[in-house]
Amino acid sequence: MNLDNPAINREQILQEIKNLLKSYDFKTSDIYDRSCFDLLARKDDILIILKILVNIDSLTSSQAEELSKIAGTFLASPIIIGLKSKHNFLEEDVVYERHEIPVITPQTLCNIVVNDIHPEILAKRGGYYVKIDGPLLKELRESMNLSLKELADLSHVSRETIYRYEQGNSQTYPETAMMIEEVLQRPITVSINVLETDKKNSLDRIIHEPIELIKLGYDVKSSKKTPFDAISESTEKNNDIQKLQEKLEDKLDEIEKIRAEINKKTNPNNILITNMERGRNEKTLTNIANKTEDISSVTGYDALFVLNKEHDIESINKIPAIYTWELKDMSNIEDLLKLIRERKEEAEEL
Numbered sequence: 001m002n003l004d005n006p007a008i009n010r011e012q013i014l015q016e017i018k019n020l021l022k023s024y025d026f027k028t029s030d031i032y033d034r035s036c037f038d039l040l041a042r043k044d045d046i047l048i049i050l051k052i053l054v055n056i057d058s059l060t061s062s063q064a065e066e067l068s069k070i071a072g073t074f075l076a077s078p079i080i081i082g083l084k085s086k087h088n089f090l091e092e093d094v095v096y097e098r099h100e101i102p103v104i105t106p107q108t109l110c111n112i113v114v115n116d117i118h119p120e121i122l123a124k125r126g127g128y129y130v131k132i133d134g135p136l137l138k139e140l141r142e143s144m145n146l147s148l149k150e151l152a153d154l155s156h157v158s159r160e161t162i163y164r165y166e167q168g169n170s171q172t173y174p175e176t177a178m179m180i181e182e183v184l185q186r187p188i189t190v191s192i193n194v195l196e197t198d199k200k201n202s203l204d205r206i207i208h209e210p211i212e213l214i215k216l217g218y219d220v221k222s223s224k225k226t227p228f229d230a231i232s233e234s235t236e237k238n239n240d241i242q243k244l245q246e247k248l249e250d251k252l253d254e255i256e257k258i259r260a261e262i263n264k265k266t267n268p269n270n271i272l273i274t275n276m277e278r279g280r281n282e283k284t285l286t287n288i289a290n291k292t293e294d295i296s297s298v299t300g301y302d303a304l305f306v307l308n309k310e311h312d313i314e315s316i317n318k319i320p321a322i323y324t325w326e327l328k329d330m331s332n333i334e335d336l337l338k339l340i341r342e343r344k345e346e347a348e349e350l
Contacts, residue, residue, distance in 0.1 A: 315346070
């Protein structure tokens with residue numbers, strides 16, 4: 001089936017994408033139509049958050065902001081999948097942008113997942129652009145004993161243009177890149193990997209409940225239009241991350257490599273997918289637990305319920321239930337994480 005077929009509707013695209021990802025060893029979440037995202041998918045160290053739209057211009061700035069912040073908090077890559085904009089159908093193997101979030105067609109995602117073919121063209125105002133690998137360009141030029149001016153003359157561009165590309169100011173028109181490649185007889189463009197992200201946005205709407213969790217050292221950040229209430233993030237810093245962040249400030253040229261190291265070293269226990277009781281009945285809590293357990297299993301982050309009232313339960317559908325009076329008796333985060341592990345193990349044995 002052609003995933004870019006304009007005759008298929010959004011629900012069909014969603015299901016086709018979920019089936020595609022599962023068939024290539026991605027662990028996928030359920031589909032959440034009324035959330036700021038539709039689907040979560042993980043494979044090894046790759047975690048992506050997908051929003052599927054027929055018309056990508058229907059994405060609002062508030063939806064994009066929430067999606068970007070959820071992705072940043074989860075260390076995931078947000079991707080919009082769409083078929084068209086207001087005026088035109090989207091092209092295959094081209095990366096578009098809406099509110100600074102990458103947008104690709106379903107078929108482009110298929111090409112990435114199935115064939116490991118990543119797009120090289122970025123669509124922006126003013127046309128299509130590609131990114132030139134500056135160090136490679138310089139290496140190839142010098143290996144051919146060409147000066148900046150000589151390569152510029154042969155490529156029909158200015159000396160300043162070649163110099164700028166080599167220094168990293170490297171977005172240009174595809175036609176320009178092709179002229180340089182004809183001289184060097186080698187590709188010099190860089191592919192765009194939408195499965196990786198360097199965004200550092202995170203949820204910033206900090207709420208003041210449950211106070212017992214906050215006193216243990218968590219920032220509880222509210223999320224809107226998601227299947228859970230909040231994400232609780234430990235304010236304690238991993239020593240390795242602290243050192244890497246200091247290196248990041250001193251070595252801006254290595255920013256992408258260092259950020260990748262930070263992501264790998266981040267302790268999953270720093271983040272808890274959090275739900276509160278808020279007067280909800282048992283049926284509603286169970287429904288929330290089903291969705292939260294699904295999202296927890298894909299993201300790899302633990303989840304919990306913080307309950308105020310006394311209940312004769314220690315978990316809701318495998319999600320540990322922690323009572324506010326228990327949190328009050330704890331002196332540190334490790335006490336909480338230990339109790340979460342114990343209740344999670346007990347729930348899995350049932």
